[in-house]
Amino acid sequence: MKPFTLPMPARYGINTALLIIFLIVGNAVTQSGMLGRAQNSLIIQIGFFIILAVSLNLMTGYLGQLPLGHAGFMAVGGYAGALFWRAQILPDGASIVVGLLLAGVTAAFVGFLIGIPALRLRGDYLAIITLGFGEIIRVVLNNIDWLTYGARGLQSIPRHSSFTVVYICVIFTCAAIHMLMKSRHGRAILSIRDNEIAAESCGVNTTYYKVMAFAVSAFFAGIAGALYAGNQGILVPANFDFMTSINILMIVVLGGLGSMMGSVIAASILTFLPFVLQPLNEYRMIIYSLLLIIVMIFKPSGLMGNYDFSLSRIIEKVVRRIQKAKGASADETR
Amino acid sequence: MLTHLINGLQLGSIYALVALGYNMVYGIIKLLNFAHGDVIMVGGYIALFALTFGLNPVISALLTVIGCTLLAIIIEKLAYTPLRFAPRLSLLITAIGVSILLQNLAQLFFRAGGRPFPSQLLLPTGSFSLGGVSLAYTSVITILASIVSMILLAVLVKSTKLGKAMRAVSEDQGAAQLMGINVNSIITFTFALGAALAGIGALLYAVRFPLIGPTIGAMLGLKAFVAAVCGGIGSIPGAMLGGYIIGLLEMFIVAAGLSRWVDAVVFLVLICVLMVRPTGFMGRNLMEKV
Secondary structure: OOOOOOOHHHHHHHHHHHHHHHHHHHHHHHHOOOOOHHHHHHHHHHHHHHHHHHHHHHHHHHOOOOOOOHHHHHHHHHHHHHHHHHHOOOOHHHHHHHHHHHHHHHHHHHHHHHHHHHOOOOOHHHHHHHHHHHHHHHHHHHHOHHHHOHHHOEOOOOOOOOHHHHHHHHHHHHHHHHHHHHOHHHHHHHHHHHOHHHHHHOOOOHHHHHHHHHHHHHHHHHHHHHHHHHHHOOEOHHHHOHHHHHHHHHHHHHHOOOOHHHHHHHHHHHHHHHHHOHHHHHHHHHHHHHHHHHHHHHOOOOOOOOOOOOHHHHHHHHHHHHHHHHHHHHHHHO | OHHHHHHHHHHHHHHHHHHHHHHHHHHHHOOOOOOHHHHHHHHHHHHHHHHHHOOOHHHHHHHHHHHHHHHHHHHHHHHHHHHOOOOHHHHHHHHHHHHHHHHHHHHHHHOOOOEEOOHHHOOOOOEEEEOOEEEEHHHHHHHHHHHHHHHHHHHHHHHOHHHHHHHHHHHOHHHHHHOOOOHHHHHHHHHHHHHHHHHHHHHHHHHHOOEEOOOHHHHHHHHHHHHHHHHOOOOHHHHHHHHHHHHHHHHHHHHOOOHHHHHHHHHHHHHHHHHHOOOOOOOOOOOOOO
16 A cells, blocks of 8 residues: 555645644734733744744754854844834835835845855854954944944834734745755755765855855844844844854754754744743853753754654654554454 | 054054964864853953962963963863864854853853953053153063064974974874874863963953953954964964954054944954955965865
8 A cells, every 4th residue: 555645735735724723823812912011022032033043044054054143134134124114104014014025135135245255165264254244234233323323222113023923924934944945956055065065066056055045044034133123122233243143053053953843942942941030041141052062062963953843744654553553453354 | 653553563462372372273173262262261360360369470470371271171171072073063163152151151250340450460560762652561561472472382383393293183183193193182282272372362461451351252362363364374473463463453443533343344354355365364275175
């Protein structure tokens, strides 16, 4: 007998249905006033940290590079989105969509500009040059007072980051990166991670794919930045420093390099934990950094390794097991 | 003008000393040792406590250097040795982890705020004039101390057996091992040597910027790495040159009244250097082996 497989439309159907149910439930919960302001804000935070982690994972987990300036792209997107929203050119609904897209595209453009010189280098040089760019972006934002109000911060940003908006962005990010990685472009990206020289000699245009991955990663980081702006209502350049980039990197590493599910889980846990463990906040970074070292030494693949969650695969497994049991019992009766 | 020049040279000497630490470690295990800057921060605290405790300046200085060396050896043994054969990405992430760990431990023990450093207890204050230019003792001593340390280092690397072993390991670890060199102890020795220079750097830095806080090492470390890359990774005169260039550049930007842009310009220089000459001014071009 052929092993049971779900047809593609059914897979999409199940996933879409679940996502919609989750959206409705989540929306109902956040709207009902069951949760306080802080809890609601926490859920939003988990959302944009998931986007940040998943987009950084594209660079670190899938492409195998270590950029340390992710907060810089987040800042660019955040400011672009916030400035557009403040201008209030369009009605609210359209403004949200256009603002998010603008944030993403601006960040992607900056990522593209940075990627061209940065990605000619590899390893540690890439890390240090992206770190440098992150710092440059922060210094520039701090100093162009006429646009960003410098260190005083950009204030009274419309609070557009509702649960629905953030949720849809999270789904959009995960789906887009998942589909990218399942395509031939995704395989090219993976081949660069596994062996850049071999990939190049097989005709993979490594520079093109590196810059593309970098720009895509920056695009989503920009969207996350805009969501951050829409949640906080104020942007200060100091919020986008090196430590922010490191925080995102920690999520990716602890979750597992190259596992989207790992990033999602780690982003949720690492955002949620400080909220619950207020008294331990003083030791938080110590614990995180120790975890980072210990994970690297004993389980470099992180929490999830490169395992990725697939609901359809689980359903298939269950159905196959049931069929097997049925078949076995049918054999006995015969 | 000349004052700025001397100030720039003083700053550059500090960068050069720190850059050497990066340079040697990078040369030998291809690791950008993010924790190097934070070793300097710890050195700053050691010197601070030794001096306020009332110890003799020479003994305090020795304590600082020994403390930094021991710290680097511990870090190397605990965090880096288990990852000797791991991918470089893991090693780099571990180094970042160590750096953050040190910063936050310092913050936990010594609080976040900076503490004033009693530099007058370590070096004589005041200045003397030479040909009509007044020179601070501290600047002259800093520049001289860094030059002497670098000459000693150069002699050590060029003409002792240990230095020869270091060069061999950085060239080809496997071959070095076959020639009977204990690769592990050479790597540890390199870390220790880099940290000893960092200890000296910590003292000089504390004299120049007498405020010790948990995060002083991060930016200093980054800029020193920029200096190391500009000068050329793996070359001692390169690190010196890079250090002086970055130090002078920084001083002149400040002199031009653009002090808010200093960090951005330093990184911009790094980017330009990497674009035009990825091996730095004095680095050798290494082909990648397949």
